[in-house]
Each structure stands twice: as C-alpha cells, then as structure tokens.
Amino acid sequence: MPAPIAPFPQVDHQRALFPEGLALDCGMVIRPLAVAYRTYGTLNAARSNAVLVCHALTGDQYVAERHPLTGRPGWWESIVGPGKPIDTDRFFVICANVLGGCMGSTGPREEMTDAEGRGLGRPWGTDFPNITIRDMVRAQKKLVEHLGIRRLLGVVGGSMGGMQVLEWAATFPETVFGAAPIATAAYHSAQNIAFHEVGRAAIHADPDWKGGRYWEDGRVPARGLSVARMVAHITYLSEKALTRKFGRRLRGASAVTFLEDVFEVESYLRHQGSTFVRRFDANSYLTITRAMDYFDLAAEHGGDLASAFRGTATRFFVASFSSDWLFPTEESRAIVRALNAAAANVSFVEIASDKGHDAFLLDEPDFHRALGGFLAGCADRVGV
C-alpha cells in the first residue's frame, strides 16, 4: 500500500473577493465568494480587448505560465501567449479557477462559511452545495465586472470550458461578442455521466475518503482519486493514440514473462493517477463532475436548444475533433444546427485528428489557425 499522501501545500493565489456572495441555482447563497484568477496581456483604454478562457474539469487559472504547484508549463501555452492564436500582445486574457475548484476559488477545499459569511474553521468538504455550470459562469461574470469590463471580446474554452462558453453566450449574450465552444456539448451524455460515476465511486470506495471528511486527519483519498483520474484519462484519448503511444509494449522487457509484467500503458495511467492526487482535491472532483452531469442547456430553455440563442448577436466558432469520442462531432453539429435555427452567426470546423478529446490541448495547426482567425476577425470588427 502506498504511503499516505498529505494534502497539497497551500499556495497564495491571486483572488477577487465578493463579500455579497453568490446566489446558486440550488437556492443557496454562498458568501463570501472568492474567485482566483490570472491575467495576461494588457487591458486597452476602451476595455474592449478582454478574452476570457474557461478551463476544463481538472484545469485551473494557470493557463499560460508555470504552475505554482506542479512546476509544469501552463495547460494552454500552445494557444495563449504572444503571437499565439489567443494573442496576449493584442488581447487581455483572463482565466479564473471555477467555482468549486481547488486552486483558490470558493470550493470544497476552502473554509466553510455560515449564512452570514462567518468562517467556521473547517473546510466545506462534502457540505459544499451542489453547483451548476451556470453558477460557475455567474461567478466569472462577477470577476469580469470587478475588472471593469462591460463586454468580452471573446469567451473561449474546451470540454467543460466549452460548456461554460455556451452558458455565457446563453445567459449573458450582451457581454459576449465572440464565443468559441471547443470539443464540447450542450448537455452531458449518459455515457459521460456513467464514466464520471465510475470515478466518483472509486473515490467513495477509498477508506481514506472518510465520507468526505479526509481533511480531519490530514490525508487525501489518493487511491480513489487516482483511479478516477485513470478512468477519465482513457476517455480523453483515442484507441489510435493509445496504440501509437504505447502499443503492447512492456516496461523493461521485450516479451511477456507471466511474472510482474507491466504494459507501458498501465505504467502511464498509474503515473497520471499518482501525479493528479498531488494537485487536485477529491471533494472538488466530486463537485465539479456533478456540475458537468447537471449541464443541459436545452433543458434550461424549455427543451429547445435554439431558444437558448434566439436573437443573439454573438458570433460563434464551434470546433470538434474527429477522433473525440467523449464529446463527438455530432454534439458540436447539434450546437451548430441550433445556432443556425436561431439565425446566429456561426463558424464550424471538425478538425481531423487521431488524438481523441485531448486534441484540443495539443498541437493541432488547423485548429489553431481557425481559432486565431476567428478571434482576429472579432477583434477587427470591434476595432481592437
């Protein structure tokens, strides 16, 4: 059995505090609200060049810089930076840790507060309320207003980040000039909920989880959380990508010995699992996966996805990847068709890639050109 893993160290994140708190879809008000965020580039005098990047399930606000905890490069450095598709020489880029996250925004790992906003001297843990993608977006809206920005030139995100983009465009259409939902869907499918449930079940089954109160004895449910990550990681890749990267190769052996054989792919997944638990909170994982499962934009608008966008002036760029089976192209096409039905201005490309869902994070030149062209077009039209 591996040695117990202590909770990851506290890092001082840049945060905006909102004492008035946030009213959630579940009916609760959470106060105060903290939104941890990072910005890149410079806000122009007209405050018209802001681009909000929304991160995915296990991402965070460190989109284009070395991560303070892991020391690894930002998760979207191929997209965000000087001269990149989201050009920080031209745009003021904002990325916030989602509500319910574990990198400084209000979430299960932060101190629990009562209705008056008084700290209770313990983390929220599983007492953290059930939140939705729309709650995450409302928290980001507060940050954007706090930064003095009336309209975002662009809101961009992949996977769960794409869900937030769709929610932004549907909930605050006047605030969004250009929306780029990438490798995403307007609802979380039964298959995706099922995979999430496997991950949650693994966490629940770990004795170290202790009904969510693992913070009491300074441990984390590392085994459960790492299994959750391993399962999820498989869904981010394609069969072809796994074959290309690992095939049936063995670790340190050329043939099966029937003793302690370890396939390369096993070793890779274990590594993914064990590094993940050092940077992510298990209760956050439970909270955020649940928020994704709740997501159904059409249901929020009387069952008709098009009515979520009726009359919108927002320009859309939708992109999917051909080998993504977690958020398949058909889901993106459904978004595009709903946008067409709403007579919205929309671009759509399906990028040919064998890298699975992960492709949106990787080096895909066609995708980068298309996204960069879309944002540059938005900027030209606004006069940035």
Place this chain on the structure above:
Amino acid sequence: MDARTPDSIRYVAKNMRLDLRLIAEMIPAGAKVLDIGCGDGALLAHLTAEKGADARGIEIDMAAATQAVAQGLAVIHGDADHDLAFYPDGAFDYVVLSRTLQAVERPREVLRQMLRIGRHAIVSFPNFGHWLVRWQLLWTGRMPMTETWHRPWHETPNIHPCTIRDFFDLCALDGYVVEQWLAVDERGLKAPWKRSVSLANLFGEQALFQLRRG
C-alpha cells in the same frame, strides 16, 4: 452591420472567380446571404468587404472550410443535402448555390430548401445541353469529356446533370419565378444568347439563375 472589415477578408475578395463576380452583381448592398458550397469563402469575403453584407457559408470540404474560418468568415463545415433543413424560414435575403446543384443528392429538395430559407435563390450549374456535350455523345457514343465535364463517368461527383431547358421545366413544375437568367462561358463571361432559351441551351457552358417563390 460590422464596423470594419478584416484585411484578410479584403485579400480573399480580390481573388474571386469571374462567375462569382456575376453572382455578386445580383446581390444588393447590406443583404443577408448564405453561400452553399462557398469554398474558401471568396464570394463571402467580397460581399462582406464590398457590399457590407451579412454573408455566411457552408462548405463540404474541410480544408476549404478551415481556410475560410481562419480568414474570419462565418463558414460551417456541412453540406446542402443535410444542413439546410435546420435554418429557419426566411432567414436570408439571398441563398447562393454555385456550380454545386448537379452534385447534390436531391437537387429538387435543395432548391425547395433554398427558397424556404431565402427570399431569392441564385443557382449556377454547368449546362449539359451545350453543343459539344451533345456532339460528343452523338458522335463517339461515349460520355462527354469537356473543359466543364472533365471527369470520367465513374469518378464524377456530378450525379445530377441537367440542361438549361430542364432547369426551366423544374422551376415551372415547382412554381418558382425566374427573376433573371443568363448563359455564360466556362470563364464566367456573359454569353449573348439571352433572348433565346434554345440558343443558350446549345451554346452556354454555364447557366446562372435568380429565382423566387411563386
């Protein structure tokens, strides 16, 4: 509607095919346009830059669609047979289908959709009634191979060829009003047979029609 036109769009607009220029001439400033089979977006770019149009496109070829999107144009990857049904009635002033009608699965349905979602339809297609096509079939007994019809029968995407006369008949059958039409040569230059359908059908390599619902 848009305050400024991106430079990339101006660049694409300059390099437009001649037949697209003829189509562009038919479209008034500020119109809402859908270009089906828009390629890399040359017509869209022209209409956006020169006419202040709200121009959008559908393109079946992924590389071309990506190219158009990268220029900042509103183009979706899709096709005439499957994607038109999702647009609302009367969403556009003009719906354009250039050199594509003969390659779609259901031309009659595509036309019906075009005139459902647009007030006007602009359609261009290669004329199978051209004298060279007729002559080759008559003289050699084989499928014609011309500058326009240049792929062998087993490889051609053009599964629904028609003549100018055939097209007039279809318009009459479905009650469409032909607002204007012309026959053009392969490079898109206007041909002088406008007064006579028979002559146009014999000498026009391409046909260009503007229709509306009856």
